[in-house]
Amino acid sequence: MTSLTQTTIDSPADNPDVLAARRRTNRIGKLHHHAFMARDLEETRHFYEDLLGLPLVGTWVERVNPTTNQPDNYAHAFFELSDGSCLAFFQFKDLEASLGHSVNKFTPISPFGHHIALTVEGKDTVQDFKSKLDAEGVETFLTDHGYCYSVYFYDPNGLQVELTTLVEPTTEMMRAAATNAHTVMERWRAEDEVESNNTRRGTGWMKS
Numbered sequence: 778m779t780s781l782t783q784t785t786i787d788s789p790a791d792n793p794d795v796l797a798a799r800r801r802t803n804r805i806g807k808l809h810h811h812a813f814m815a816r817d818l819e820e821t822r823h824f825y826e827d828l829l830g831l832p833l834v835g836t837w838v839e840r841v842n843p844t845t846n847q848p849d850n851y852a853h854a855f856f857e858l859s860d861g862s863c864l865a866f867f868q869f870k871d872l873e874a875s876l877g878h879s880v881n882k883f884t885p886i887s888p889f890g891h892h893i894a895l896t897v898e899g900k901d902t903v904q905d906f907k908s909k910l911d912a913e914g915v916e917t918f919l920t921d922h923g924y925c926y927s928v929y930f931y932d933p934n935g936l937q938v939e940l941t942t943l944v945e946p947t948t949e950m951m952r953a954a955a956t957n958a959h960t961v962m963e964r965w966r967a968e969d970e971v972e973s974n975n976t977r978r979g980t981g982w983m984k985s
């Protein structure tokens with residue numbers, strides 16, 4: 778197994794001005810919305826609004842399907858995150874149509890296949906959401922990624938949601954990672970055995 782040379786953080790990416798400049802030149806901004814199929818919008822509303830605290834800020838009823846230009850009947854509901862971006866969910870009047878459009882057929886998705894990670898502030902907040910979800914009978918798993926700390930769970934539609942907080946080493950780790958991200962990718966693609974460069978990785982998928 779070959780090792781990846783540890784990059785020092787004494788690099789341009791360590792400079793906040795460089796970091797700000799890198800982001801300023803990016804013409805694509807924050808997430809607008811992430812869309813997924815809902816089996817039932819009220820069940821989904823209860824989960825996101827009542828349990829996770831994301832307000833329902835819009836429900837659009839659509840009677841024409843833009844992909845076919847044919848009459849249809851579906852609704853699109855938006856739940857707002859603290860930065861104004863949204864998690865959005867579609868439901869068709871016809872359950873079979875909803876099922877047909879659902880990528881996971883409303884069954885739990887592998888976290889490798891698809892998940893959405895949302896930011897919270899601090900491990901206490903991660904733990905607080907875990908306790909709330911546990912009390913509702915929602916199965917939760919904690920994972921210490923090293924560069925962030927997360928709780929994972931499934932919503933009623935089988936979408937895996939991750940709530941994650943930045944941790945003390947996050948800034949240093951991400952700045953260092955930015956200095957050699959292309960090299961690491963090339964090395965990993967070219968070689969069969971490259972050792973992990975995540976030096977702070979902790980335990981994964983803990984039930985508590």
Ligand SMILES: [Fe+2]
Pocket residue numbers: 892894939
């Ligand atoms: Fe993730």
